[in-house]
Amino acid sequence: MTEQTASSLTNEIDPLVAAELMTLQVAAVIFIVAALISMLFWIMRSRPMGIGSYILGLAGAISLTATLVIRTIHTGHVPYVQLYETFIFSAWACAIVAVFADPWMKSRLPSTIANILSAVLLLYVWQFYDGPTEGQRLRAVLQSPWLDIHIATAFLGYAAFAISAGAGIVYFFTKNPKVDDLSYRMVAFGFPLLGLCIIMGAVWANEAWGRYWGWDPKETASLVTWLIYAGYLHARLAFGWKGTRASILNLVGFGCVIFTWIGLNIVAKMIELETLHAYTG
């Protein structure tokens, strides 16, 4: 953090920035407590603990919603451009998906995984915080309504895949078919969302760059991720793959998600790969 931003934080802090940081810190604390209670729930099998962890996850999601709204007002755009913003948005997406997945799956596993993931993301997000970026606005190409739907669907899909991958890991230890089924259902939820993200991106690319598909590394990596999950669904529905084999394929898919989100940017910097998607700091 530069000297200037540090002093602006202490002396001339914008009320919006203060509110953003406060709600973010509150959310981080909530998710840490929720993650601990979620884990205790599985050890002690206490029903109140299960309900408590779910409610805490919901409270964390509300607090993060406030963070995102405040940052949107502050920066003038929906916050998923910088890495700092995408981490917050990812934590929020995990929490929101779990809020709906728990009752749908009749299980506390989605909220447990989401609470742990959100806690880790919010502990790590400070690595990317670069001070209040007042006046930071979007680049010309990003000034499009397509940005909102394109990125939002991507992160909601990623969140579903993350919960699915978490369930896949749990399956390795428990060999519980219900966990395996939950893992599949989360992929089935995330797969159309990722498809929507790719297609919305194609429509937007057609408006901005003159082609809907240009084999840009980010586009290709997203497509590869989608194809791997398509392989997973086919293997599961048509070949009857279940349990360990399906979970391994699921984790390969999630590896691709991580690569598409963060890994590709690192590789691109390492080997000077040109990508039109290099916006994040």
Next chain:
Amino acid sequence: MAEKENKNGSPGNGSPENGMGLFDLIGLAFVDLYKGILVIPSVLRSLRFAVWVLIILAIMGLIGAILPQEHLSHDLAEFGEKYANLFDVIPGDGQLSTGEFIYYGLIVPFDLYDVFRSGLFFTLAVVLGISSVLCAWDRLKIGRVLLSKTRPVVSEKTITGMSSSVEINLDDNAEKSAEKTRKLLKRRGFQIFEEMGDSGTAYIFTRKNSFRHAISAMFHFAFVLVILGLIIGNERVAGYGDHMILGEGDTKLIGQELHRQAEAEAAGQAYEPNEDVLIQLVDYENVYREGYFDGLDEQTGMPIGYHGDPSDYVSHLRIVRPVGDGEYEVIKERMVEMNKPLRYGGVTYYQSAYDYIMHFTITAPGQQPIPAATTLGRPMSIPSLGLNVTVEVWDIAGGKWVAEDGTESELPYVIRLVDYSHQGHGGGAVLLGYITEDTYLELDGTRITLDSIEEYSVIQYRHDPSVPVFYTGSFLLLIGLTIALYFPYRTGRVMIRPDGNKSVLVAGGSWPDFTEILEKNLPGGSSEKG
């Protein structure tokens, strides 16, 4: 035929020494080839094969996402710099390193440096398309069978063979229990097909979301449409595009005519215009909006901040028809910005980039002034100083400044001259100074005057007839996927047999929730899960 001979004890291994002539061999080869061809359709319609093709395409795609994609020379001496660094290639050293081995053993044979335009990728995509059509057709057939009047058998064996099964002792008699079960399943949206057995046993086959097979076929066809769109849009098939550089006031051929002109030139034919309309750049402007930058630089008065790019790039474009005497009739007009293209005659014009040509006068002491010109980022020679100065992009503004309250004003051009000649030789970049239009910069007695700046807009144009195909395919694919995955096809089998005044229900479902529904909603005693 060969098999028969072997079974009969004939030694024939196919060699002429074993009594087979050349024509026999050719005949056998044709038979084998024919058998092989017969197998192709069944291989193509195999879902397993389609998934393998999908995986190979995914791997190629992953490689294409990581490796810089550019067409490279196979000659080491002309090897691309990025690839040379990546694979540790040292041109002309006469040794084969591991990186070179990977490059020549894997990258070159499979065209992995240009994956998405390679023949292998194209072929696999086509094969996947065909395979998807065949698989989808088969799904449709399965769906039709399922929807036909022939119902699957309901028996204790078929029930316990399902993914989850349960046996529940019910308090009601068989007739009443069957009635309650029917009502429950109907409430849950199931279709019911029932048969009564001789001993009063009810056999119920039930299903939900049976439209799913047709939907599944639909989105597989839709996927093929997407692939078809990608093929049609390829510049080798029906798409075309390029860029045009337009200076302010320039009037040039429209995209389709430029394409026709290029095609005629390539074919060695004379170009004759098809359309009498032209494209004209009225004005180009960079727009800087307050709030997008930290503020104005004290020294230059220019916007500074998060990044140096303007907020918007705006080209005022017109499609015009000459009416004589240098006059034009305006047919279409649009302010083209990022995300706001101009469309005319099936061709779309996009804002791609901008550039300037800057005209200077360099006056060295005691010498005649000499003109010089350069563009952004290009070095310009100043002979009297022995320097090659570079005009920096970062500090050039020139455009419209829009304040928060909406008021607009013109920003002057301020450029920065930098000497990079010492960089990498123990020195760094040397800022020589700032210069604005109609002002000068004096360096060791040499005066550099910025006389004028010509603005250029780089417009990309593209004709892609595949867009409707791609969009239709994508839309159907998404709708189909969502319906198929969120409303999956479910089947269940229920057998209710009398047990004195009570009854026993044996049920199995294609997913665990089915038996849970019955267990929770039917009043009964003990239940036993399978």
